[in-house]
């Protein structure tokens with residue numbers, strides 16, 4: 346990282362123990378909890394000072410941001426990059442400042458038994474948060490939530506509004522996830538003084554800002570901090586083991602009940618951990634595997650406790666699905682039945698919003714997934730919004746949950762500092778997503794440089810740690826390298842391969858695909874006897890560009906390439922291939938380079954979600970597979 350930016354980040358060294366001390370339940374309303382969204386327009390100012398540290402030197406958090414200099418309107422959630430006409434802001438590297446004045450309800454402030462929490466769904470990459478000029482928290486990592494108890498600070502100014510300031514820095518260094526590097530170009534005749542650029546080894550635009558919702562929510566002082574469920578079944582009886590952690594009381598009384606979709610209580614228990622038995626279980630099934638995919642129960646948790654002279658109560662309702670996941674040497678089983686991933690890789694990416702959460706886009710994407718007949722996707726290359734996973738749970742879309750470990754190519758990014766942070770990120774990811782039935786596998790990284798000597802031990806540690814955190818799901822990492830055969834792959838449960846035959850190699854030679862793909866599969870399965878997922882394959886297609894016979898970058902080429910892969914998939918599907926995920930669902934923005942024409946065009950949909958010829962190929966195929974092996978949902 347560059348000298349000046351680095352100086353600022355050191356000030357913010359993150360206290361992992363503090364953050365992982367508790368749970369990270371999604372904020373939900375309940376009779377004992379309230380949620381208030383702080384989305385909308387915030388004041389915004391990028392720190393264009395040469396060292397990007399004027400905001401800290403001048404303490405922009407200590408008063409209203411507009412008093413520090415000019416501010417503009419900035420929507421939250423959204424990336425800030427594409428909101429204005431200013432290329433300097435689009436390509437900005439360093440600290441930006443967000444601020445919002447909010448009212449906190451008097452009843453929240455007056456009730457000393459109420460915790461007032463400020464929660465940020467995600468902000469990329471490094472955040473520091475102040476309330477009324479007092480620092481309340483900080484967080485490293487651009488894709489997972491963080492929160493701070495702001496009750497004490499807010500209560501100091503009872504009755505006046507609260508000023509929330511969030512500074513966000515998108516600088517990436519060797520030890521961030523994803524990693525990056527700031528390069529200073531010291532050539533006075535060629536570059537202005539102090540000129541620097543951020544470089545990375547990943548293929549998507551480093552969008553930044555507050556990407557997900559900012560919320561205030563309350564809980565009682567004695568509160569349900571975390572819930573963990575693990576499910577199983579035997580014949581028609583479902584088994585749900587639960588564990589509830591309560592903070593604020595040493596002797597809370599905990600009651601749980603499981604309610605079905607007819608609002609009938611089907612099982613209940615007392616105690617902070619236990620096992621619920623559900624007769625005539627409605628299992629959670631993937632889309633196109635059952636008439637009623639995505640069946641969810643609600644686990645209602647109720648806690649009561651005495652605290653001083655008061656009697657406190659907390660309630661939290663968690664949607665849960667009962668299902669199992671297992672892996673054999675040739676199969677991926679959900680509820681003991683073979684599951685074949687026919688799905689996509691995605692990005693959180695769209696016009697104007699960048700990586701900002703956007704409900705119309707989310708719902709459109711789910712409609713397109715269903716139109717395609719897709720039953721799954723991988724959250725390439727970072728954890729997606731919880732709201733997306735909730736949709737997956739409800740619709741039965743199966744998810745491979747990926748960490749932001751992408752572009753780990755430099756030897757320094759395998760150092761202990763990187764590994765330590767990567768392990769913490771896996772903890773944060775598993776803590777957030779462990780209860781989603783849709784999430785069936787963890788991917789710890791995408792295409793790390795497997796040929797480098799430290800890669801093997803690094804991946805081994807990551808995989809082992811993730812299995813310790815969650816023994817109920819298989820763990821993998823995604824590779825495009827034969828070196829991974831010896832370094833890393835021995836530890837994973839499922840082999841996930843990315844390959845671009847006739848694209849990055851043998852350019853234009855579609856005729857080599859079937860031979861090379863066949864060799865790839867036979868080599869890997871021969872060596873490891875593990876099920877394989879083709880986790881990426883695809884070709885760029887500039888929408889509307891045509892040539893027959895196919896030429897690279899035309900819609901015809903993308904279509905022909907997909908079809909060539911498919912014939913080999915069909916042979917291996919009968920043996921050990923358990924999935925195919927096309928790269929990519931939609932076109933997406935990348936950094937500028939001669940390799941990319943205003944972004945990566947490997948989408949089968951355009952960035953505006955219109956189908957290219959390739960989308961119809963995938964649609965026909967996925968519905969054919971579903972008709973051969975699947976069960977249509979009711980009403981389809």
Ligand code: GCB
Nearest residue numbers: 548791792825843881945947
């Ligand atoms: C890959 C990467 C992905 C790229 C893709 C491509 O192997 O995992 O991030 O976008 O190839 O299009 O080059």
